[in-house]
Amino acid sequence: MDFTQNFSLKGKVAWVTGASYGIGFGIATAFAQAGATIVFNDLTQEKVDKGLDSYKAEGIQAHGYVCNVCDEEAVKATIEQIHKDVGLIDILVNNAGIIKRIPMLEMKVEDFRAVVDVDLNAPFIVSKNVIPDMIKKGHGKIINICSMMSELGRETVSAYAAAKGGLKMLTRNICSEYGKYNIQCNGIGPGYIATPQTAPLRERQPDGSRHPFDSFIVSKTPAERWGDPKDLQGPAVFLASDASNFVNGHILYVDGGILAYIGRQPQ
Ligand code: NAP
Ligand code: GCO
Numbered sequence: 001m002d003f004t005q006n007f008s009l010k011g012k013v014a015w016v017t018g019a020s021y022g023i024g025f026g027i028a029t030a031f032a033q034a035g036a037t038i039v040f041n042d043l044t045q046e047k048v049d050k051g052l053d054s055y056k057a058e059g060i061q062a063h064g065y066v067c068n069v070c071d072e073e074a075v076k077a078t079i080e081q082i083h084k085d086v087g088l089i090d091i092l093v094n095n096a097g098i099i100k101r102i103p104m105l106e107m108k109v110e111d112f113r114a115v116v117d118v119d120l121n122a123p124f125i126v127s128k129n130v131i132p133d134m135i136k137k138g139h140g141k142i143i144n145i146c147s148m149m150s151e152l153g154r155e156t157v158s159a160y161a162a163a164k165g166g167l168k169m170l171t172r173n174i175c176s177e178y179g180k181y182n183i184q185c186n187g188i189g190p191g192y193i194a195t196p197q198t199a200p201l202r203e204r205q206p207d208g209s210r211h212p213f214d215s216f217i218v219s220k221t222p223a224e225r226w227g228d229p230k231d232l233q234g235p236a237v238f239l240a241s242d243a244s245n246f247v248n249g250h251i252l253y254v255d256g257g258i259l260a261y262i263g264r265q266p267q
Helices: 003-007 022-033 045-057 072-085 109-137 158-181 196-201 212-220 229-240
Strands: 013-016 037-042 063-066 091-094 140-145 183-190 251-254
Touching (some): 013 022, 022 037, 037 045, 072 109, 091 109, 109 140, 140 158
Parallel strands (some): 013 091, 091 140
């Protein structure tokens, strides 16, 4: 068989959570181009409808559902509807996520809890309810969208880093518990990617200059640029396909080299 067929997602049902736009949308469009049927969700019908229009503009007939991934009853109901509409789920990408950038001493407990709920508890909830599909099918792929903050901290992102660090270990634990069912659970750790989530870090200053954090990230990245969701497409298709059937519990960092780089030395 032609080896490249291992990268095909033909005949597979892929659920990318929170994928109306941003990283999830980028990953889902690549999955569709690799042959998968795309399922996504968002918090409101308005966002789902906008997402459906965006997929349509890419020539993709996606299936969109209103579902808060923190709500297990809503997740269960969505999975039941997915089964009716397109069948059992082969590929799950836990992409939905939020961040709150607040110094820890100023962060309210409910804010910390809200970030952990979406970024860590929800991947547990969705994975727990999708894995039975994968066991029935005799195969499955789970990709958790981790972060550089699965490895590093920085000021103001204590909740996010704690959640994404936990998501790295949840990834390894799902690998450990369900690898015997031919389920591979891996993570993708994006670097700094230009999406609405990081827009505040890239805003032009009143004098038209670049945001200090923008300049900081570019100086810390060997690639000397922000990432684009398209940079994640190849790694995601690899981890969703048969080409990665012996890769399990791995976090694949797609960060332009930031994690490998101490930073530009004084000139
Ligand atoms: P984004 O632009 O903020 O999009 C996040 C998506 O998740 C939105 O569609 C949002 O829906 C959805 N969402 C949030 N909470 C949800 C919930 N409770 N239920 C269902 N959907 C929910 O983020 P992004 O930059 O594309 O990031 C996607 C993932 O990558 C996140 O997990 C993020 O932590 C991670 N990540 C991002 C970067 C980066 O630099 N951008 C780097 C590393 C990791 P609404 O629009 O309705 O809120
Ligand atoms: C931040 C950014 C990062 C990125 C990403 C890096 O405020 O530091 O939002 O957290 O989103 O997670 O990998």
